[in-house]
Amino acid sequence: MTSADVLAARTASRDGHLIEIRGVERHYTLGGGPVGALRGVDLTIGRGELVALTGPSGSGKSTLLNLLGGLDRPTSGTVRVAGLDLGRASERELTIHRRRVVGFIFQSFNLLPRLRAVENVELPLVWSGVGAAERRRRAIALLERVRLGHRLEHLPSELSGGEQQRVAIARALINNPALLLADEPTGNLDSATGREILTLLTELNRERGLTIVLVTHDPEVAAIAGRRVRLRDGRIEAVEEQAP
Amino acid sequence: MIGELVRQAVRNLTRRTLRTVLTTFGIFVGIVTIVTMVALAAGVQREIGRNVAELGLDIVRVTPRTQETGLPRNVFQAPRTTPITPAVVEELRTIPGVVAAVPVVAIPAAVDLRVQIDGRETRVAPTTLTRPPFAQLQPKLIAGAALEGEERGAILSRNALERLGVGTDGAWSRLVGEPITLIARTSRGEQETFRVLVRGIDDGDRPEITLGYRDAADVMSWWNDDPDLLTSQGFDAVTLRAASLGAVPAIGEAVTSRGFAVTSVQALLDVVNRVFAILQALLAGVGGLALFVASLGVVNTMLMSVYERTREIGIMKATGASRGDVLRLFLVESGILGAIAGVSGLLAGWLLSLLVDWIAHRYLESQQVTFVGSLSYVPWWLAAGALGFSVLVGVGAGLYPAYRAASLDPVAALRHD
Structure with a gap:
């Protein structure tokens, strides 16, 4: 079985929830004592949901996002995404998870500065071993989707903030992930550009049924989400649902 | 995949051209030393072999x-x-x-x-x-x-x-x-x-x-x-x-066992070859030492590079790069450092040995000695060895930095400025 087959089998066996978080704690050792970034979080997120994680800085929302993305492991509790228990997954499984199940976008875009826009979008496919022609074809299609078809050969330094973030979104989508994780995606953008990005994310959520979890402390950004989860001191303080 | 890694590695190396040049210079000097010395030793040995062979190996x-x-x-x-x-x-x-x-x-x-x-x-x-x-x-x-x-x-x-x-x-x-x-x-x-x-x-x-x-x-x-x-x-x-040439050693033994002294050109050639093997080993040793020192420079450069690109490594990992992918990327990069030094060192070493040969000919001419052969000889094993060894030095020096890069915690790496 290829990793894609494993993935298909796994996701098919679980109907409904893409994400299940049970009693998750994440402690760091800082300055001699343990610091609890997450102190018992339970949360389930369904397929196709658009969820905003809000809260003041230090509330643990980024930590939670990193756990979902397989960049970090919980100290205790379980984080299950698309059927995979990320806390117990092997290094190899976590790599496949980051490669195929999730896509990341960041506040500071995090494009590789020496790669052109189209090459940045291709990057995840390089790790998957996809051939050059196929990579280029898919990257161009996605850049056109985010309305950057005219910026393929530009370096990140030659692009505006909004354009860079759209390249980052294209990169996050190139492997057809089930889940898009966005960490303050509009934090470095002016409000007009930020709104464009939010519109794009909303469209992707609707068009593709893409599940999106975004972290923000901006109420205006959180407003696009169907559900807002407010964290404080590593715990869920409140959950607000909003009729679509 | 390898092609992509090489492309990326070359791009990273050309970004800091001066640093790349300075880093490779150490290996370059080592390879030049080895190639020049061994090429001259091999050339002299070949000439002696030829002249002696003309006397009759049989x-x-x-x-x-x-x-x-x-x-x-x-x-x-x-x-x-x-x-x-x-x-x-x-x-x-x-x-x-x-x-x-x-x-x-x-x-x-x-x-x-x-x-x-x-x-x-x-x-x-x-x-x-x-x-x-x-x-x-x-x-x-x-x-x-x-x-x-x-x-x-x-x-x-x-x-x-x-x-x-x-x-x-x-x-x-x-x-x-x-x-x-x-x-x-x-x-x-x-x-x-x-x-x-x-x-x-x-x-x-x-x-x-x-x-x-x-x-x-x-x-x-x-x-x-x-x-x-x-x-x-x-x-x-x-x-x-x-x-036949193959019969010479047995004849030598048969004669010696009868109590006579024996000199054969081949025996002479064996001695010459042995002397030159030692000479070459010594010269290669000097170059080897230079290479070892140079490899420390590569380790240093690669560690700096890993540190500077910590955030990039985080991005690679977040976009699905495995530990192996990151490891390979840095190993290819340090291997290319070695290869650049190897190719240029081989070329420069060869040219230097030709220069020495030219000077030696001019000197012999001034001494009224006619000598037609070339003192410089780069046998295939020297060329292949110099290239292979320089790549090996590069990759070897890159092992620890690459391991460090591959082991970075992605969350910490992404937070790195």
């Missing part, structure tokens, strides 16, 4: 063992413990693999030897180099035939005949087959006359005569006042010709 020279007298050998002949008598020559001829055995009788320079033709007389120096063993060293034959192991006969040099007033081609040819008078004198004035047949004329530009061993033995019997010279003292040497 020749084994047998000499009698002598007692240690402690007296200078060039003045006093040491008593021979194992004389090479005619019977011994016959025995040596039966050793498997021997196709010819030519005895040698050397006439010392102290013997005043003169040739007389038509009443004119000139002094000649006896040569002991008989054909075929050292054919390449002898002047070309211009009339008649070579001695080729003949028992009797003489080869006269052109110069000797000119001194005797026999100065034209026709006269030379007419002389072949004719007897001439050979006069030997001691310093006290005693003298003896011998009749020898001229077999050939060579192109020698010194007054010389080469005698068949029987004629030479006659002269030496008179000189030593010993009619049984060949049975008491024996020949001065026997040159054996082997059927």
